[in-house]
Amino acid sequence: MSVAVVGAGVAGTAAAIGLAQLGVPVTVFETVADPQPIGAGLLLQPTGQQVLAHLGLLDGALAHGARLDRLHGDTASGRTVLHLRYSRFAPEAYGLGLQRGVLMGLLWQRLRALGVPWHCGATVTGWTDTPEGVRLHGEGGADLGRFEAVLLADGSFSRLRSQLVAGHGRVRADPFPWGALWTVLPAPTGFPAIELRQRFRGARQMLGLMPVGRAWGSDAGSAPGINLFWSLPLAEMPDLDRLDLAAWKRPLVELLPWVSPLLDGLTDAHQLRPARYADVRLHPTHRGAVLAIGDAAHGMSPQLGQGANMALIDAQVLAQTRRAHPQAPWPELLARFAQARRAHLRYYGQASRWLTPMFQSHQRLLPALRDALMGPVGQLPWFHGQNVATLSGMKTGWLWGRLDLSNNPWSPP
Structure with missing residues (x-):
């Protein structure tokens, strides 16, 4: 049996590629009948770049994208609010501005090259756990097959994750106003x-x-x-x-x-x-052999520029977990994955919820404090370093902790 991936966005496609490159049979289901490589621009942080490098896709991204050395934000009166240089985090660090269609084009191209079965126009409506595996259901009660494990990667407005926590967990998916x-x-x-x-x-x-x-x-x-x-x-x-x-x-x-x-x-x-965006809080993110990844598990506002990067990191950590424990049953693997991702996702979820009202709201006090304090305080060496580490996607805690993506799960043994 293979692993089913529901959704062919960044998270689903990258996860499918990552598992397929380890020799795991994978099948992808996508609701859209004819998906096209289009979408808003995205900021590929050093974390996402590292995952693409491990997949052998970074050169293609660099050939299309724009290298960004800094982020600068100011007020209508010219007061600096944000001035973050990647080089203050690491001399060689930079952001990569990329059209979403480029990232999707690179990922889909690799997915097809690997020969992964990809069913477009196939809407998954639910699943049933059986002793023989997880059976997926489609529209009209269609039987979509039985799988060893299922990855839910159907985005911030997922219709499937509620089944994941039904009766034993909780989900909040609050649309941003x-x-x-x-x-x-x-x-x-x-x-x-x-x-x-x-x-x-x-x-x-x-x-x-x-x-x-x-x-x-x-x-x-x-x-x-x-x-x-x-x-x-x-x-x-x-x-x-x-x-x-x-x-x-x-x-x-x-x-x-x-x-x-x-x-x-x-x-x-x-x-x-x-x-449109949603703040997604899902606990637990897995049950048995079913796991939510990407925005379906941890969607957040775009303020920190982390969405695609988080999806790519999910794919690498899942592959790392599989490579480290190739004989473990899928429920155990998914539990290990969730534990490995917990600190990083907790920090960025909290930071996103804290920052968003300062930049998108009808509030007056918070943006006034932002304008008065973020610029000068943010240039103090320690605070600037923390801010750039946050932007780069590397932090796993408010005061300390850094994400380590150096272990390439797809390198030759």
């Missing part, structure tokens, strides 16, 4: 290309600009893209069919005047895409 509109636009000549830039007005307005390189499948000389991110409450998410684009652009230019040349590339409201 704030989301964003995003788009990727061609970078004008001379546009800043080595930093993630954010501009704030309180916590009510936030404009983000991140270089993300070229699209998947584009020529090497193609114009690089800039991912534009505009924060807004979900209740104010516009109807794109009726959006007055000129009026929509106006507050962005008022907040950051030099964004105007970039916005010239936005000519159709349907270039904008809505983004």
